Amino acid sequence: MKNINYQELVDSEQALQKRSIFWDPVIYEEELKQIFNRCWLFLGHESQLPQTGDFIRTYMGEDDVIVVRGKDKVIRAFLNACTHRGNKVCQAEGGNTRSFTCSYHGWSYNTEGELAGVPLEKEIYDNLDRERFGLVPVARVESYKGLLFGCFSEDAPSLVEYLGDIAWYIDVVTDSAKGGLEVIGTPYRTEIPGNWKLPVENAIGDGYHVAWAHAGAMSVVGALGHGRSDNVLGISANNTNVDQSGAIEVVMNTHTVLTTLDGQSGYALYDHPEPVLAHLAENRPRVIEKLGELRGKQLYGSETHIGVFPNLQIIQGLNFIRIIHPKGPGKFEVWTYGMCEREMPEETKEVIHNHVRQTFGPAGLLEGDDGDFVEAISHSAAGYATRQMKGFLGMGMGRKVPWDGPGEASPGLVNEACQRGFYDQWRRSMEATNAHEIIGQTAPGVLREIRHG
Numbered sequence: 001m002k003n004i005n006y007q008e009l010v011d012s013e014q015a016l017q018k019r020s021i022f023w024d025p026v027i028y029e030e031e032l033k034q035i036f037n038r039c040w041l042f043l044g045h046e047s048q049l050p051q052t053g054d055f056i057r058t059y060m061g062e063d064d065v066i067v068v069r070g071k072d073k074v075i076r077a078f079l080n081a082c083t084h085r086g087n088k089v090c091q092a093e094g095g096n097t098r099s100f101t102c103s104y105h106g107w108s109y110n111t112e113g114e115l116a117g118v119p120l121e122k123e124i125y126d127n128l129d130r131e132r133f134g135l136v137p138v139a140r141v142e143s144y145k146g147l148l149f150g151c152f153s154e155d156a157p158s159l160v161e162y163l164g165d166i167a168w169y170i171d172v173v174t175d176s177a178k179g180g181l182e183v184i185g186t187p188y189r190t191e192i193p194g195n196w197k198l199p200v201e202n203a204i205g206d207g208y209h210v211a212w213a214h215a216g217a218m219s220v221v222g223a224l225g226h227g228r229s230d231n232v233l234g235i236s237a238n239n240t241n242v243d244q245s246g247a248i249e250v251v252m253n254t255h256t257v258l259t260t261l262d263g264q265s266g267y268a269l270y271d272h273p274e275p276v277l278a279h280l281a282e283n284r285p286r287v288i289e290k291l292g293e294l295r296g297k298q299l300y301g302s303e304t305h306i307g308v309f310p311n312l313q314i315i316q317g318l319n320f321i322r323i324i325h326p327k328g329p330g331k332f333e334v335w336t337y338g339m340c341e342r343e344m345p346e347e348t349k350e351v352i353h354n355h356v357r358q359t360f361g362p363a364g365l366l367e368g369d370d371g372d373f374v375e376a377i378s379h380s381a382a383g384y385a386t387r388q389m390k391g392f393l394g395m396g397m398g399r400k401v402p403w404d405g406p407g408e409a410s411p412g413l414v415n416e417a418c419q420r421g422f423y424d425q426w427r428r429s430m431e432a433t434n435a436h437e438i439i440g441q442t443a444p445g446v447l448r449e450i451r452h453g
Contacts, residue, residue, distance in 0.1 A: 004030065010427040015397060015416070016390040017423050022195035023381035028329035030430060035310050036061030038435040040162045042312040042323055043067050043141070043148040045337070047182040048094070049075060053111055056094040058335075059325045060150055065138060066090050066100065067148065070111040075143070077150045078113050078135035089135070093186065100135070109135050145174040146181055155443065156435035164439065165406035166255035169306050172299045173316050176287040179343030183321065184353050187335040188361045194374035196311065196326040197426065199334060202370055203315070203322065204256050204307030205249055205418025208395065214369050244412030247303075249396070251421035252407040254439050258418050259304040266303040266317020270355050275348040277301075283341075294404055307418060309425050314339075319352045320360060330378055334367065336360050393419045 004027065009018045021027055041060045044067055048056050055068035057080060064080040066089075082089050082102040089100040089109060099116060101108040108117040113135040121128055140151040142159035144167065149159050160167065174181050192199070202209070246265075250257040260266070264280060267273035280301040288296030303317040311324040321337040338356040340349045360367045381387045396415035403409035410417035429438045436443040 004430075006427045006430050010423045011390070012420070012424050012427070015394040015420055016392060018387075019381045019389045019391060020387045021426075022198065022378050023329055023387055025329050028326070031326070032061045034432065035426070035429045035438075036063075036326070038151070038153045038156060038432070038438060039310055039429070040140075040142075040149040040151045040156070040159050041310075042308070042321075043077060043150045045181070045183045045321070045339075046075070046143060046146040046148060047180070047342070051096060053096045053098060054094075055090070055097060055111070057090060057092070058323075059333075060138065060152065061326060063152075064088065065150065066135075067141075067150075068097075068111050072112065074112075075141060075148065076113060077138035077141050078109075079138070081136065082107055083115070083133040083135065107133075113137055144170070147174070151435075153435040157439060157441055161441070162254070162439055163308070164254060165252045166257070166306065166308060168295075168406050169250075169257050169259075169299070169304070170308075170314060172291065172295050172304065173306070173314055173339075175290055176283065176296075176300050177341035177343075178283060178286075179341060181339060182342045184338035184340060184349065184356075187323075187337045188357070188364075190334045190336075190362045190367060190371065191327070191331065192334065192371040192374060193331050194371070194378035195329060196324050196332040197422075198374040198377055199324050199332065199370065200307070200311055200313070201419045201422050202374065203313045204305055204422060205258055205416060207247075207258065207413030207415065209373075210413075213373060214366055216365075216369075242412070242414050244414060247413045248401060248403060248409040248411060249413070249415045249417040250403065250405065250407035250409045251417055254309050254425055256307040256309075256418035256421045257304065257407065258307075258413060259299060260302040260413070261298045263297055263299070263301040266301055266319075268303065269318065269359065270351065271358075272351060275345070275351050279341075279344055279348050305418075307422065309422065310429070318356070318359065320356050322360070334371075336367075393423070 009021050043058055044056050049069040052069050052071050052073055055066055058065055058067060065077050066080050067075065067077045069075050080088050080090050084105055084107050087102050087104040089102045099108045099110050106119040107115065110116045115130040115133045118128060138150040138152060139154040140156060142149055144159055144163060246262055247260040264277060267276050270276065284296060284300060287300045306314040313322045315322065319339055321339050323335045325333040325335060327333060336356065338353045340352050359365055393416040396410045396417050399410050401409050401411045432438045434443045
């Protein structure tokens with residue numbers, strides 16, 4: 001394998017990223033090993049698995065994974081591959097079951113992953129050791145306030161350590177939810193021919209494109225389309241003007257946050273936001289009491305894009321959880337779950353669900369625009385000369401604002417601080433020699449060697 005100079009690919013001092021990172025298959029294979037095999041990856045939400053036997057299928061990188069609540073009520077995750085010949089043991093996207101049975105030869109496994117049945121076992125095997133051939137488990141499965149994550153690395157830091165300061169922002173979504181957070185139905189799935197990193201950086205930090213790339217959609221939906229305002233999130237139609245004072249981009253060691261600070265503009269893109277705004281007003285005193293003035297007044301209800309590296313976005317206001325599943329260097333799937341508070345009125349939930357479908361469903365007004373740009377950027381790098389070019393993410397460099405929350409804040413949504421943070425973290429992850437280095441820790445074994453060396 002060729003030696004890859006990641007400092008050359010991502011130049012943090014100049015805010016440059018070589019275009020080959022969106023096309024090179026060698027780099028992509030390294031991403032699967034260095035990032036998707038070591039980072040904590042989002043699996044789903046506990047509200048999807050309320051009963052024993054409930055299961056969903058998802059992906060960790062390109063690995064097909066079953067997430068299931070066992071008879072002992074413990075949630076586990078397993079590779080969706082029979083340990084006999086590797087055929088999938090589950091074809092359904094979700095449901096309830098007592099077992100998973102391979103359609104090739106009939107081996108079956110219980111919801112705890114144990115090998116439970118082998119056709120003709122006594123006739124064809126002498127003392128088959130079933131304990132050796134259970135489903136292969138995902139090494140670590142942990143939950144943060146209902147959000148389920150898995151990690152293939154047994155030696156990785158805990159989920160709480162991995163999330164770090166981003167948990168302070170996630171709590172605005174989880175702890176504000178009356179009755180807890182829940183996801184609505186199954187995810188919308190959209191396959192797009194592009195590189196997985198581009199939709200991530202678009203969602204976590206690219207406010208610059210909103211009123212320009214989505215000008216057509218903005219003319220018919222939300223505050224602009226319905227004449228409630230002459231701007232969206234402080235950005236005037238067609239990027240003719242911008243107010244940078246009402247929002248920030250925040251970069252932490254591993255993760256990022258983009259947020260407005262007015263407590264309600266998360267619903268600026270809704271055609272009929274009145275039921276949601278009424279719910280915010282009713283619930284806000286409880287949130288302030290629980291989370292304090294800063295989060296309760298300024299963050300709760302604001303448009304907030306929480307980026308959990310590498311491929312998860314939790315977006316308050318638009319109200320969805322989005323995962324980008326890589327399917328090769330030039331293809332990915334977007335999975336979008338509508339999310340809401342469990343005790344919201346049904347009318348309010350329906351408003352949220354309809355908005356998610358209208359904007360970021362497979363035929364969504366905004367998802368289609370973004371997909372076109374991601375495809376064009378990815379495939380332009382097919383040309384050798386174009387692949388030598390470097391993208392520039394220098395907007396807002398050196399600009400800081402005071403902020404009482406965790407992380408380093410830069411002013412405004414028209415900024416590229418979060419995108420720079422993402423690619424800096426990508427480079428660190430690709431250079432890391434173990435899962436702890438991904439979040440800037442020293443691995444415990446290495447630390448012992450240093451102390452006793």
